[in-house]
Amino acid sequence: MSEEDQALRREMAMTLLGDLDRLTDDLVADIHAHSPLYFSGRPVSHTDLRGTCRSNVELALKDLGGLPSSDCHIEAAAAETGRLRAEQGMPLATVLKAYRRGGRVIWQAMADRMRDRSPAEQRMVGDMAGAVWETIDRFSTVMADSYRLTTLELQHREDSRRGALFEALLDGRGSDPAVTLAAATALGVPARERYAVVVVAQDPASPADPAPALEAAGLWSFWRPRGERLAGLVRLGPAGSGTLAATLRDSLGRTAGISPPFDELALADQGLRLAARALGTLPPGGSEVAELDERLVHAALGADREIAERTVLRYLDGVLRSGSERPVLLETLGVWLDTGCSAARTAERLYCHRNTVLNRIGRVAELTGWSAESGEARLGWALALRALETMG
Secondary structure, three states: OOHHHHHHHHHHHHHHHOOHHHHHHHHHHHHHHHOHHHHHOOOOOHHHHHHHHHHHHHHHHHHHHOOOOOOOOHHHHHHHHHHHHHHHOOOHHHHHHHHHHHHHHHHHHHHHHHOOOOHHHHOOHHHHHHHHHHHHHHHHHHHHHHHHHHHHHHHHHHHHHHHHHHHHHHOOHHHOHHHHHHHHHHHOOOOEEEEEEEEEEOOOOOOOOOHHHHHHOOOEEEEEEEOOEEEEEEEOHHHHHHHHHHHHHHHOOOOEEEOOOEEEHHHHHHHHHHHHHHHOOOOOOOOOEEEHHHOHHHHHHHOOHHHHHHHHHHHHHHHHOOHHHHHHHHHHHHHHHHOOOOHHHHHHHHOOOHHHHHHHHHHHHHHHOOOOOOHHHHHHHHHHHHHHHHHO
16 A cells, blocks of 8 residues: 555545544434334344444544554454344344445545545545445454354353253243243243153164154154153144154154143143153164053053063963964964954954964963953953063
């Protein structure tokens, strides 16, 4: 930069600094004319905007003219503006547009004062324009970087707060109305609505993420890992738990347990316990999804392994020790019980003759010592078969 150019910039900067208040007024008016958000005064108040504009114009002019500034440097001021606007929720595009309007107003003021200059000085206008926009570009870049960093920090802070409140619900602190209200606000859902809790068995090498599939099915959800499992709160709405279970079966590829629906966020801890009970009825390593209400017997037997073992021993011990007969007898018994003890329907399901079914059921009765006509025997056999599933 030549000495003449440097001297002209300094002179122009000092001249405009002498008229700083009017230049600030022009800039604020220009921003208001081109931004309905700034014009509304929300979220950035008119006082805030004017103060920021005045400070930034002063710093930009001093930077352009090579004049000494106060302790506040241009980069620090731009970073502070970016942080503040991010916290206020002003869109970044709107803030960047205001910076461009600032560059335009400063340049227009300079151009107006250059009209009466000598031809030699007017030939420097192009260089001065480049200098103005370089300053504005520096301002904008630093501000935008600070804005984005602050946005990430705010998002992380909000995610942490939402996660903490969700954990508080799962830990049983929803009995405090203040905790429930805070959690509902942070999660963006009503305190009273139809919900379910889902517990998913995690694979550390390939963590599950049910949220996208559920969102595509119209189901809002929020998830957090808990040890080796993933716990999720799902807003059922009118869809019901059937849609939830079907979506998880189609997309998850993991075993999962679903609690019965409940109508208050404060009951999420109960939902967690019941979803875990549902998951506990499934053998590990599969991809089945269990709704607790569909597997209450399994859950009851699985809650006490000793009782489950005694049930199996009392009602099915002879069949289990029958060697090669065991698989076909257990299968036939299960289908026979599921079809209401109908030999004909069992035969259709198993593609065999009705007499074959009767012979097999007779053999079960012989091996177990229970009559096939006994109501207790049929109940005991049904419970024992489910206990076997629970025990793996």
